[in-house]
Amino acid sequence: MDNIYIEYDFRISPKEPATEILVAELGEVGFESFVENEHGMFAYIQKNDWYEAILDDIYILNSDEFEIEYDFHEVAQTNWNEEWEKNFEPIQVDDLVSIRAPFHENPNLQYDIVIEPKMSFGTGHHETTHMMIQHLLAFNLTDKKVLDMGCGTGILAIFAEIKGAKPIDAIDIDEWCYTNSIENIERNNCNHITVYQGDASLLKDKKYDVIIANINRNILLEDMKTYATCLDTNGILLLSGFYEDDLPMIDEEASKNQLKFQKSIKKNQWLSVHYKKQ
Numbered sequence: 001m002d003n004i005y006i007e008y009d010f011r012i013s014p015k016e017p018a019t020e021i022l023v024a025e026l027g028e029v030g031f032e033s034f035v036e037n038e039h040g041m042f043a044y045i046q047k048n049d050w051y052e053a054i055l056d057d058i059y060i061l062n063s064d065e066f067e068i069e070y071d072f073h074e075v076a077q078t079n080w081n082e083e084w085e086k087n088f089e090p091i092q093v094d095d096l097v098s099i100r101a102p103f104h105e106n107p108n109l110q111y112d113i114v115i116e117p118k119m120s121f122g123t124g125h126h127e128t129t130h131m132m133i134q135h136l137l138a139f140n141l142t143d144k145k146v147l148d149m150g151c152g153t154g155i156l157a158i159f160a161e162i163k164g165a166k167p168i169d170a171i172d173i174d175e176w177c178y179t180n181s182i183e184n185i186e187r188n189n190c191n192h193i194t195v196y197q198g199d200a201s202l203l204k205d206k207k208y209d210v211i212i213a214n215i216n217r218n219i220l221l222e223d224m225k226t227y228a229t230c231l232d233t234n235g236i237l238l239l240s241g242f243y244e245d246d247l248p249m250i251d252e253e254a255s256k257n258q259l260k261f262q263k264s265i266k267k268n269q270w271l272s273v274h275y276k277k278q
Contacts, residue, residue, distance in 0.1 A: 004047040008072040012040035016270075017216050017241065018066040024174060025058045040068075047074065093133045099155060102187075111162055115153050115184045128214050128240040131265040131272035132156055135238050139210070141165040147208045147230070149223070150215035150241075151195070154181030157212075158188045165210070166192035173199050200226045210236045214272075217242040221253050228257035231277040240272035247271055 008031075012018050019041055023034050026043050033044040045054070055061060061068055090100035090107075097111040106112055136156070142164035148157035151170035160168055170181050170193055178197040185193050196202055200223040211227050213220060220239055227237055237259055242250060244266060250273065251261060259275040266272075 005044045005075050006047055006050045006072055007075045008043045008045075008070050010040040010043060010068060010070045013067045015040060018060060018063075018068065020216070021060045022058070022068070025060060027174065027176060029054055029058070044075075091130060093130055094137065096137060097133050097159065099129070099133075111159065113155060113158050113162070114187055115155060115158075116180075116187065127267040127270040128272060129155055131267050131270065132212060132214050132238055132240050133159060134265055135263075135272060135274055136160060136163060136212075139163075139236065141210065144209040145207070146210045147171070147203070147206070147212065149200070149211060149213040149227070150219070151181050152177050152214070154184045154193070154195070156214065157181070157193050157195075158185060158190055160210070160212070161190045161192050162188075168193040169206070169208075170195045171198060171202055173197065199223075203227075203230050206230050207232055208235060210238070212238045214238075214240045217246045217250065220250060224250075224253045224259070225257050228254075228259055228277060231259075233277055235277040237275040237277065238272065239275070240270065242271060243269050244271045247273070 010022065012022070019036065030049040031043045031045045035042040060066065088101050090098060090104045092098050092107065092109065096109055097113070098107050098109045099113045099115065100106070101116055102114055136159055141160055144165045146157070146160045146165040146168045148154070148160065148168065148170040151157055151172045154170055157168050157170040172178055172181065175197060178195055181195045185195065203226050208230055209232055211231060213223070213227060220242065231237060239250065247264070254261065254275050258278040260278050262274040262276050264271055264273045
């Protein structure tokens with residue numbers, strides 16, 4: 001007998017970073033699948049795991065920063081792979097890098113990354129991932145020690161290894177991201193990436209040449225001092241996951257920690273910034 005699911009239809013404005021935060025919160029209470037769409041996303045939980053007050057403690061639904069409306073109803077079991085294939089679009093960066101699923105045709109660019117993000121149907125932060133890849137394209141990463149903080153699907157750690165970095169640490173607080181990163185690292189035949197589940201507290205006594213942090217503004221501000229402490233002199237810090245309007249506060253916190261602004265890349269309302277440790 002097919003499982004019965006409860007489908008929630010969330011209408012979200014603005015979509016980012018609210019969608020990413022909502023996915024993380026819903027995952028904590030048992031939602032297991034998400035499908036992004038033009039107005040927000042669908043979220044699915046098995047009926048056996050659902051209860052009437054399940055959204056009562058979802059913080060973002062009570063946030064003044066976003067408008068989120070929703071309704072829900074029962075649905076029969078969905079073919080998640082089919083839904084995912086309909087919603088996942090490949091990314092190409094500067095005609096040099098392709099990020100695609102196994103079922104996408106290989107465009108035969110210089111670099112090819114194959115990921116299967118399972119529960120995250122859709123590529124999420126197209127803009128921030130795209131900009132971080134652009135930054136990394138500009139660097140010689142051969143034998144550089146790299147940290148991918150908030151690694152998600154592991155895309156940036158994988159690309160760092162493809163460009164010669166080693167060893168690489170990839171960290172994410174989310175259990176799904178942790179397991180999915182491991183799977184994608186194996187899928188891309190990477191041998192120099194170690195994945196950890198946790199937060200910046202794992203960075204005690206660690207040192208890196210390059211730190212990549214594609215997370216969100218508040219976490220970046222909170223962890224900036226830790227990133228700076230972990231960077232060797234002249235080390236590179238790449239940040240993304242925030243809007244152009246957030247740059248002054250990001251820049252102020254970076255300056256407090258001997259991090260000097262080098263360059264920014266903008267895509268739509270999103271920004272990605274390169275800092276250098278003084």
